Amino acid sequence: MFQLEKLCFGVGLILTFVFFVETQLCTERQTFMRWVPETYIRSYKETYQGNCWYRCTKTRWRSYIDQRMVPKHVVENKDVCCAGYMEDDTSLQLKCNPICRPTCKNGYCKSPSQCACNEGYEIDQDNPHNCLPICHKSCGHGTCIRPDVCDCNFGYTFTNSTCQAICTEACVNGTCVAPDTCECFNGYRKTESNLCLPYCSNGCPHGTCVAPENCTCNDGWYKDSSDDCVPRCDISCGGGYCIAPNVCECDTGYEKTHNGTCIPTCTKECLHGICAAPENCVCDDRWHKNETGDCVPICDIDCGVGGTCVEPDVCECETGYGKNLNGTCVPQCSNGCPNGTCVSPEVCECNEGWNKTHLGICEPYCNSGCVFGTCIEPDVCRCHIGYKINMDNMNDSLCIPECKNCSGICVAPENCIDISATTTEVAFTECNDSSCIDKKDSTISMTETSDYVKTSDEKAEVTVSTIDEARHINNDAIYQKQSIWSNYWIYIAVTAVAVTLLAFILLIVKRKAVARMCHGGSYIIEGERENEACHSIQRDMSYLKMMHKERN
Structure with a gap:
């Protein structure tokens, strides 16, 4: 009897097997650290009112069941990619892709280390990991880089599914048979630039061969009587000849100016003059040639030893020299050189009768030497x-x-x-x-x-x-x-000492006389009594003298 449940179970097993075979999933046991709930008994102390003859407080322990999270090592089975496959990071579910090393070029990895080519490509016989493009029509001078697409070599272009030669310039009077290579028609010849140009046997110098054996002169050139192209110069070449249109070639001793004409040259520059002919200078007005052939200025005044004529009638003085009123350079002395002549910078030459000191100053000289006096002028x-x-x-x-x-x-x-x-x-x-x-x-x-x-x-x-x-x-x-x-x-000094001694002796004798008159020859009076007595006696003696004079 047909059993539907068994049929479904078999189909499921087959699909599961196919799925695991295609994805190459493998299972392995792995240990993980996880937080799991745990039940435990928790105790605490409780205070309550007990039965006593008077109010009292008692304690007791209570317990209850509580739950907490604890870490725990858990062993689980996990699906992983088998060897030769790697996990696809772009997929939300676990998906394993085969690994090919090296990677498949222009294809994909069908199974580990086995490549399959994309459409329009085929496996390279020399490299199983490389797929080559397929071109149904030969590329010729090129390489097939994509299906029915050629990469042409340099000088070729991909046209009509093949590579054809390119000529940069159109093959006028010829056919392009290779890159920039033309095959010319009869009566034309190929140039170095691979152009087919008409041929003229004489070469057409300074002209163009416009047709076989037919020349046309370039601009600035014209045909002479012999049918040759010669240059034309609109200016006179002077000391030269025309070698190209408005281009002069100078003769020996001439050089070209900015306007193209030829003028004479002088090896030494003609300063303050003009070069009239090769190596021949003519000086300007108020200038003349010296022995070396240079043009030097003419000065009607004498510039002196310390001066140089730099321009007509203009002197330039050297250091230490200055110009006088007539423009001549004369030496200068900073002190003015009084009573002398400044003969060179800071050097004075004294006049007659004057001599130079070590300071360079001119002082008058007296032949007599002027002892006990001052020489104020020569011999004065x-x-x-x-x-x-x-x-x-x-x-x-x-x-x-x-x-x-x-x-x-x-x-x-x-x-x-x-x-x-x-x-x-x-x-x-x-x-x-x-x-x-x-x-x-x-x-x-x-x-x-x-x-x-x-x-x-x-x-x-x-x-x-x-x-x-x-x-x-x-x-x-x-x-x-x-x-x-x-x-x-x-x-x-001796006289002064004698007078001083005499005065001192007289003073002592006078004091002794006063003492004898006051105290009958006694010289000692103590304290203030002595001063008062002496003063009194002196006053008395003065009074007696005055009375005596009046009587007389």
Whole structure:
């Protein structure tokens, strides 16, 4: 008897088997950590009112059943993909896909490591994981890249399901038989650019062969009598000839200008002039050639040693030089060079009678030396105060000391010495303008000065043969004057001491006399009594003196 339940059960088993076979699902036991509910007894302490003879409180323990979640390891069966398959992440349910390594190109993975090609492709015999496209018509000069689609080689294009040659330029007067390759008709020849052009036997220089053996000249060219194309220049080439339309070729010694004509050239630039012919410069007005052939300016004025003529009648001065009123460069000195001439920058040359100091200043010079004076002009001496010009020796212009009413020898201003003295200790004073420095010299004898001192009955005068001798005599006289004053000070000091002692003695004698009159020869009075008694007695003595005078 047919049993429907058994039939359904069998069909289900078959479908389950087919499903698991197709998807390649496998089951494995896995351990998981899960939170599960757990029942337990929970206790607590309770307080209540007990039965006592008086109010009392008692405690007791109570328990009840409670539930809590606890972690627990659970072992479960889980469906996973079998070996050779991998889980499909895009599916919400577990789905396993076969794995092919390497991946299938232009196809899909039918089973582990087995590829199936898409429609219009076939398996590559050399690579089972690659599917090649199928082109029913041969591509020729190309490769089948998709079903019935060719990828043509360079220079070919896919036309009418095949690859045909391409010519960039149309094959005029010919046929395209290969990429950019034309096969020319009769009477035409192929050029390097693969063009079919008409052929002319002479080549048509500077022209175009427009038909076999027929030339036309280019723009700027024209045919001469021999039917050749020659250039045309609208400008004159000057020192050259026309080699192309409006293009000149210059001869030797000429160069081309911006407008294309040829002008002469000079190796050295013609500054301030023009190059009139090859290597021949003609200078501008007010300029002339020097020995090197350069054009230099003409200056009617002399620029001087420190100047250079840079333009006609214009001088440029060097450092340390300046222009004077007529434009000539002359040396300059910052101090103006008084009493001299500036001969070069910061260098003065003194006038006659003037000498240069270490500071470069010109000072007057006196041949006599101008002792005890100041040289204010060449050979003009101005004596210091206390000195006068030696009138007996005008050539030397020496200054000698001046003494009033001197019957001896004037050795220093207002310092006269007696010629009768045998020896005198003198000192000299060296003066320079308003400052003097005292110096001590050795003692000399007046008898040793006979070589340079002359005496007379009325007046003694000093004649100096040399500058050193004059200075020696004046310094000795000054020292003598100082020695005399030093002796006077000794006498004055002794006199002052003697007067002081005498006054002191008189004061003591007077006090003793007063004491004897007051106390009969007693000198000791104590305390205030002594002062009062002495004052009283002095007043009495003064009064008695006055009375005595009146009586007389």
